[in-house]
Amino acid sequence: MALPFPFSAIVGQDEMKLGLMLTAVDPTIGGVLVLGERGTGKSTTVRALAALLPPMRTIAGCRYNCDPDGPLRGECEGCRGEGPPKAIKVPIPVVDLPLGATEDRVVGALDLERALSHGEKRFEPGLLAKAHRGFLYIDEVNLLEDHLVDLLLDVAASGENLVEREGLSVRHGARLVLVGSGNPEEGELRPQLLDRFGLSVEVTTPQDLKTRVEIVRRRDDFERDREGFSAAWKRKESGLRRKIVKAREALSDVEVPDAALERAAGFCMSLGTDGLRGELTLVRAARALAALEGRPAVGDAELRRVAPSALRHRLRRDPLDDVSSTVRIERLLEEAFAA
Amino acid sequence: MSDPAPPDPRSEPVSDRTDPWELALTAATLLAVDPRGLGGIRIRAHAGPVRDEWLASFRDVLPGGDPVRRLPIHIGEDRLLGGLDLAATLGSGRPVAERGLLAATDGGVIVAPMAERLAPATVALLCAAIDTGEVAVERDGMSGRDVARIAVVALDESVSEDEGVAPPLSDRLAFALDLTAVSHRETLAGSLDPEAVRDARHRLADVQVEDRFLEALCAGALALGVDSLRAPLLGLRTARAHAALEGRDRVEESDVALAAQLVLAPRATQFPASEPPQDAEPPPEDPAEDAAEDPGQGETEKPLEDRVLKAAEAVIPADLLEALTRGRMIRGASASGRRGQTGKAKRRGRPAGVVRGDPRRGDRLNVIATLRAAAPWQRLRDGGSGRVVVKVDDFRATRFKQPVETVTIFVVDASGSSALHRLAEAKGAVELLLADCYVRRDQVALIAFRGEGAELLLPPTRSLVRAKRSLAGLAGGGGTPLAAGIDMAAALADSVRRRGQTPGVVFLTDGRANIARDGSPGRAAAGEQARQAASAFGALDMASVLIDTSPRPQSEAAALADAMAARYLPLPHADSAALSQAVRASGMAGPSPRRVAS
Numbered sequence: 032m033a034l035p036f037p038f039s040a041i042v043g044q045d046e047m048k049l050g051l052m053l054t055a056v057d058p059t060i061g062g063v064l065v066l067g068e069r070g071t072g073k074s075t076t077v078r079a080l081a082a083l084l085p086p087m088r089t090i091a092g093c094r095y096n097c098d099p100d101g102p103l104r105g106e107c108e109g110c111r112g113e114g115p116p117k118a119i120k121v122p123i124p125v126v127d128l129p130l131g132a133t134e135d136r137v138v139g140a141l142d143l144e145r146a147l148s149h150g151e152k153r154f155e156p157g158l159l160a161k162a163h164r165g166f167l168y169i170d171e172v173n174l175l176e177d178h179l180v181d182l183l184l185d186v187a188a189s190g191e192n193l194v195e196r197e198g199l200s201v202r203h204g205a206r207l208v209l210v211g212s213g214n215p216e217e218g219e220l221r222p223q224l225l226d227r228f229g230l231s232v233e234v235t236t237p238q239d240l241k242t243r244v245e246i247v248r249r250r251d252d253f254e255r256d257r258e259g260f261s262a263a264w265k266r267k268e269s270g271l272r273r274k275i276v277k278a279r280e281a282l283s284d285v286e287v288p289d290a291a292l293e294r295a296a297g298f299c300m301s302l303g304t305d306g307l308r309g310e311l312t313l314v315r316a317a318r319a320l321a322a323l324e325g326r327p328a329v330g331d332a333e334l335r336r337v338a339p340s341a342l343r344h345r346l347r348r349d350p351l352d353d354v355s356s357t358v359r360i361e362r363l364l365e366e367a368f369a370a
Numbered sequence: 371m372s373d374p375a376p377p378d379p380r381s382e383p384v385s386d387r388t389d390p391w392e393l394a395l396t397a398a399t400l401l402a403v404d405p406r407g408l409g410g411i412r413i414r415a416h417a418g419p420v421r422d423e424w425l426a427s428f429r430d431v432l433p434g435g436d437p438v439r440r441l442p443i444h445i446g447e448d449r450l451l452g453g454l455d456l457a458a459t460l461g462s463g464r465p466v467a468e469r470g471l472l473a474a475t476d477g478g479v480i481v482a483p484m485a486e487r488l489a490p491a492t493v494a495l496l497c498a499a500i501d502t503g504e505v506a507v508e509r510d511g512m513s514g515r516d517v518a519r520i521a522v523v524a525l526d527e528s529v530s531e532d533e534g535v536a537p538p539l540s541d542r543l544a545f546a547l548d549l550t551a552v553s554h555r556e557t558l559a560g561s562l563d564p565e566a567v568r569d570a571r572h573r574l575a576d577v578q579v580e581d582r583f584l585e586a587l588c589a590g591a592l593a594l595g596v597d598s599l600r601a602p603l604l605g606l607r608t609a610r611a612h613a614a615l616e617g618r619d620r621v622e623e624s625d626v627a628l629a630a631q632l633v634l635a636p637r638a639t640q641f642p643a644s645e646p647p648q649d650a651e652p653p654p655e656d657p658a659e660d661a662a663e664d665p666g667q668g669e670t671e672k673p674l675e676d677r678v679l680k681a682a683e684a685v686i687p688a689d690l691l692e693a694l695t696r697g698r699m700i701r702g703a704s705a706s707g708r709r710g711q712t713g714k715a716k717r718r719g720r721p722a723g724v725v726r727g728d729p730r731r732g733d734r735l736n737v738i739a740t741l742r743a744a745a746p747w748q749r750l751r752d753g754g755s756g757r758v759v760v761k762v763d764d765f766r767a768t769r770f771k772q773p774v775e776t777v778t779i780f781v782v783d784a785s786g787s788s789a790l791h792r793l794a795e796a797k798g799a800v801e802l803l804l805a806d807c808y809v810r811r812d813q814v815a816l817i818a819f820r821g822e823g824a825e826l827l828l829p830p831t832r833s834l835v836r837a838k839r840s841l842a843g844l845a846g847g848g849g850t851p852l853a854a855g856i857d858m859a860a861a862l863a864d865s866v867r868r869r870g871q872t873p874g875v876v877f878l879t880d881g882r883a884n885i886a887r888d889g890s891p892g893r894a895a896a897g898e899q900a901r902q903a904a905s906a907f908g909a910l911d912m913a914s915v916l917i918d919t920s921p922r923p924q925s926e927a928a929a930l931a932d933a934m935a936a937r938y939l940p941l942p943h944a945d946s947a948a949l950s951q952a953v954r955a956s957g958m959a960g961p962s963p964r965r966v967a968s
Contacts, residue, residue: 068597074501129498129506135738143465143738146745171494171538197742214538215835236597243588247602248581254407255575 034257038079039267042246043237044072049320050230050340051080052271054208056278057319058164060229060312062187062209064172064220064344067234072246073212077168080210081125083268085276087164091117094156095203096124096163124165126158128179137179141197152198159192159205172211173220180224183209187227229312230337231344233357278322285321286328287314294334298367302360304345313341335364390549391556396612397545397632398428399562403570403611405436405479405521408544408604409500412485412535414526415549421525423557424549425481428523431562433571437478439471443487450495451507452516454738460758472496472505473516485524485535493536496522500542544604546636570614577610579621582674589675590630595640605629623674627681724766739766775871777813777830781859783879783919784820785850796878797841798946800828813871815862816841819855821848822889826858830866849891852883853899856934860907867912874913877936878949880920881927897926904933915939917952 041048050063065073090097128137139157146152158167167183169175175183186192192205209228213220225231237243253260292314299310317333326333343356394413401408415421429438448454452470459466471480472495480496482488488496499505503519522543524535540546587602587609596602608629613621724739744764751759782796800814814837816828828840856877863873883896907914914936918927923940931938939952 071599127506129495141742141745143741143745146742146748152746170498174490174494198746215833236599238592240585240589240592243592243599243602244581244585246599247588247606248584250599250603251579251584251606 034261035078035082036075036250036253037261037264037268038076038083039271040249040253040260040264041072041076041079042249043242044076044234046232046340047073047076047234049336050232051076051210052275052323053316053319053337054166054210054229055080055084055275056323057282057315058206058208060208060315060319062211062228062230064225064228064231065210065212065234066215066231067212068214068236071234071236073234074170077170077210077212078125080166081122083272083275084123084125084165085272085279086120087123088118089121089164091119095160096121096165097204098164124162126162126165126167128158128167128169128175132158132179134178134182135196137182138192138194138196139201140194141199154194154199154201156203157192159186159207160203162207163203163205165207166210167207169209169211171213172224173213173215177221180221184223184227225344226308228344230316230340232340233343274323277325278319281322281325282319285318285326287318288328291317291329291331291334294331294367298334298338298363299342301367302342302346302363304342309342309345313338316341338364389556390547391552393632394424394547394549394552395427395562396628397547398424399431399567399615400608400611400632401479401521401523401545402428402431402433402562402564402567403615404574404607406503406519407607408521408611410479410522410524410543411545411547412524412526412540412543413547413549414528415547415552416527417483417525419554420549420552420557423554425523427562428479431564431567432479433564433568437475439475439478439480441471441480441482441492443484445471445492447491447495450492451505453507459741460760467507467514469516470505470507472499472518472520475520476516476518477520479521479523481523481525483525483527485526485539486528488536488539490536493539496520497538497542541598541600544608545632566615569617570611573614573617573619574611576619577613577621578619579606579610583609583621583623583626586626586674586678587629587634590634590678591637593675593679594634594638596634596637597639598637601634601637605633608633623677626674626678630678630681724768726763726766736766736768739768740764742766775812777815777866777871777873779830779859779862779866779873779875780814780816781824781855781875781877781879782816782818783850783852783855783877784818784846785848786846795946795949799949800841801837802946802950815866817855817858817862819851819858820846821851822885823851824854824858826862830862830871849885850879850883851885851887851889851896852879852881852930853887853896853903854885855879856900856903856907857887860903860910860912863912864910872913875915875936877914877916877931877934878919879916879927879930880918881916881924881930882920900930901933904930908933908935911935915952917949 038048047063047065050065054060054063065077067073088098135157137158139155139160142151142153142155169183186205187207187209190204190206192201192203194201211220211224211228237246249260295310295313295317299313302309304310313334314329316337317329320333320337321327321329324333339357339360342360346356346359397411401411413421413424415424432438448470450470450472452468452473455466455468458468482496495505499518499520500522503517505516505518507514507516522539524539524543526535528534534540535543584602584606587605591602591605605626606629609621609625612625612628613619616625724736740760741758741764743766744758744760747761747764748758751761780796780800796816800816813830813832814828815826815830816837817824818827819825828837831837859875859877863875866873881900882893883900884893885891886895887899912935914934916927916931916934916936916938918924918931918938918940920927927940928938
């Protein structure tokens with residue numbers, strides 16, 4: 032695959048970058064939705080993430096990215112071999128779900144080649160298996176076909192993929208972080224799908240000249256000499272990667288004091304968000320942020336910083352209210368944290 | 371000030387060259403120099419000799435060996451991306467992959483006629499190929515990547531403003547040209563040189579650009595209200611390609627000026643130094659002022675950015691200002707074309723699973739599913755011949771689900787004194803319905819009539835964001851051109867129906883017309899015309915409701931409703947909630963109007 036644009040070389044778009052890094056630190060946050068106009072670097076940033084992620088351990092020969100220490104070990108056909116499993120290190124997968132993908136490629140299907148040449152019934156894993164324990168990136172998520180959306184909702188909720196088709200019956204783990212991007216002007220997202228994304232970030236084109244010049248210059252430099260450009264940014268990239276690795280290790284030690292939990296709960300109540308997912312995501316994202324910044328405990332500062340992304344898409348919509356969700360959250364944040 | 375018969379476009383000072391045909395030829399040459407970097411070109415023209423001439427010139431100037439392929443309008447994803455080669459698969463007994471159109475055009479150009487009607491999925495695939503230079507195939511049980519470094523020539527044949535090439539695609543194509551006004555006689559001059567293009571390609575990588583030129587392009591884009599950062603980037607590449615074409619290894623001002631003309635100007639949403647377009651009324655004297663001070667001032671005294679802007683301005687279509695005063699930004703106008711296409715794609719239905727079927731009954735055979743069904747039996751069936759034996763029992767057909775979309779059209783009387791209140795409530799009702807709509811995937815449109823005519827304020831959409839923006843600018847007052855309103859509603863409903871969607875029309879009026887179709891006042895004529903329009907509307911047999919909004923319901927509105935074969939609902943003090951309730955109750959935007967058409 033062609034060399035991606037380095038993550039650290041992306042100018043601005045801090046909320047989006049932070050959101051992606053937080054889910055890299057704690058995948059249970061549950062995905063990022065990036066909404067914005069064309070030409071704001073949405074796809075570039077998400078594709079750049081792949082290069083930034085530290086490797087993960089998996090079982091050699093396993094077609095489902097099984098975790099050697101995980102609970103699903105032994106249940107999938109790939110790991111049922113004799114003897115102790117051999118663990119290997121592979122890059123964390125970032126899988127593209129192209130807009131034209133068919134259902135059989137997403138969930139997996141009968142392996143045609145085996146079936147035709149050997150008369151053997153064998154399951155060929157799909158994109159969900161490929162993206163297990165990694166990221167699934169859906170560009171133009173608001174244009175995704177309904178039946179694929181249903182399928183993704185089901186998998187995202189259960190963390191596993193159940194296939195019953197063509198006489199096959201297969202179950203395999205599919206815990207994945209959904210990353211979606213889209214332009215809200217081209218269609219709305221189903222509320223159910225919206226709710227599945229842990230964080231939602233809004234991106235806009237920067238309006239000041241200096242930033243714009245810098246973005247265009249870097250992009251142009253990159254296009255002209257991909258290898259050279261990537262080499263020049265290598266140190267920054269590996270610095271960022273180390274930061275993520277450290278944060279992952281520190282995550283379980285970050286304390287979430289009762290005061291912070293109460294704050295989060297109170298805040299969600301005053302915003303009137305539906306369900307508990309908002310609170311949960313808010314606390315998890317704040318914890319990941321604390322880990323990323325090397326702080327021992329979650330405080331107001333962390334909650335405040337991640338609150339807009341964690342709650343923006345969960346506000347109950349009043350179609351007659353012209354004020355955007357971001358503004359409403361900011362207003363309430365002012366009140367909540369002023370005291 | 372310029373030579374009357376310019377034979378060689380390149381010898382002219384760039385800022386004076388505004389002849390569309392010559393710009394078109396320059397664009398063709400530049401695109402041939404750097405097809406991959408520039409992404410392509412969008413040409414608005416009717417099918418005809420002018421367009422053919424341009425395409426022929428472009429083909430001539432492309433160095434040999436670059437493939438040029440046409441994109442059939444209804445191409446399926448399987449052919450675009452590649453998939454299973456059926457004949458080879460059946461013959462050999464194992465899956466054989468087939469390259470799609472995108473991969474087969476690697477290093478070349480895809481020509482897309484009727485680009486304004488491309489399905490959104492096709493557009494997305496083209497965009498992905500332009501972005502990454504490869505196609506990702508995830509279908510028919512195959513998975514892989516093919517190199518597909520392509521440029522796209524999008525032939526835009528749209529007639530009305532509402533159509534247009536989908537914004538994601540046009541944003542990625544460096545150039546946009548309008549050849550509709552070019553006559554065939556003008557196209558004869560000019561032959562292009564493929565040798566020069568070949569040389570320029572070699573030189574391209576070494577062309578240097580000074581920072582001030584880059585800054586000028588970025589500043590120019592900002593001043594013209596171009597948001598996307600792809601614009602200055604594509605401008606930069608254009609300047610570089612032009613410098614290479616001229617045999618230079620440094621970009622000069624003329625290159626940047628040309629880039630501004632070719633790349634920035636077509637994307638402009640405002641004239642420089644005017645108010646942002648949201649303001650709806652940019653001071654019209656601005657361009658005139660600029661033009662006036664032009665000849666006296668020496669070119670060198672002005673900063674670079676101004677000169678770049680000047681070049682761009684020279685080719686900005688004169689009606690841009692008009693478009694802006696009407697509050698219709700270029701972006702908004704083309705976005706609505708897309709909605710309709712989504713509807714079209716839906717009409718044929720989307721695949722919803724596979725059932726046992728028989729192609730002789732007209733079912734659409736699903737080859738992959740059929741093969742999968744046949745596969746487990748091959749050992750038993752064939753006698754070692756190595757061929758795949760498929761029996762009737764194996765046939766699988768794709769089932770299509772065709773959601774029937776509803777488009778609710780509001781026709782609002784925005785005239786008179788009570789207009790403001792009524793309008794506010796209608797706006798509220800539209801937004802309330804829309805909030806439901808995106809769950810059900812239904813659409814809403816809004817027509818307002820007042821003063822001298824009717825206006826389509828909100829083309830059919832399900833985007834809350836767009837609806838809000840259009841509704842915000844809705845004004846009231848003036849006379850009641852009821853006939854014009856009914857006419858427009860009939861036309862819109864008819865076009866909606868032709869798209870395969872189900873229209874429902876909601877009129878909010880008191881039924882008292884006082885402006886005739888030609889804009890002249892007069893109660894009698896206006897009333898007569900309104901009745902005519904109403905019975906013409908009634909003949910269309912459309913689901914409709916007339917909500918009488920006058921304080922004391924009168925017979926005029928009821929008679930009108932009768933002529934239109936519409937339900938009559940007197941709701942003198944309707945608020946948003948009551949309106950949307952009434953519409954829902956009348957079954958036009960009912961809770962789930964989906965059907966499965968087999």
